[in-house]
Structures are given as structure tokens and as C-alpha cells.
Amino acid sequence: MAAKIAELPAFRDVAARLHEVIMDTAPELTPRLWYGMPGYAKAKSSPVICFFRVDADDYVSFGLTEKANLAPEEGASHQLMGAAWFLTGMDGPTEDRIRDIVTKAVR
16 A cells, blocks of 8 residues: 555655554554555455545545445434545544544444
């Protein structure tokens, strides 16, 4: 995955840190290319749960697929849930939010 991240046209530092945060949060995930960009699945042959890509040198998109755990929070019968976010940098609060999203997505 490091080679693919090194090839990205922009935001390589954000992408590299995002990869580290995902893998630190859920080491059971297997990184692999998904539509030519980094994706993460529970096993090599399993569906991708989360992914990221660089969009037009403007930002990094981080998203969840329909295979992620998107269950409503406890006590909520319906909930509007995010499935994609964009980043232009990585700071402590952003890393914490990514960790929270990944933790819930892989349950």
C-alpha cells in the first residue's frame, strides 16, 4: 500500500497518515487496492469496508461501503449516518474521528 500512496498526485502525507490510523485502529483489516485506490477489508477476499482516494488534487475522500456496519446508534430507530468525508489535513481531532468511524464500521 505504501507504493500506491507514494504514487498519489497530492496529499501523500494525509493519505499515509490515514492509512496508519486505519491500520492502528483495526489491525485485523487487510489493505488492498479497490478501484485503483486504497481499500480495507476484513480478509483479502472479503468486501471492502472503508477506502480513501485523492480527488482532483483538492482533498482526500474517506468513505465507507455498504459492507460497513452502519447500524443506528443505540436507542435510535432511524438515523442519518455519514458514509463519506473529505480531508485536507490530519490533526488530532480528525484522527480521533477517523478512529471512531473505523471502529464502528468494522463491528
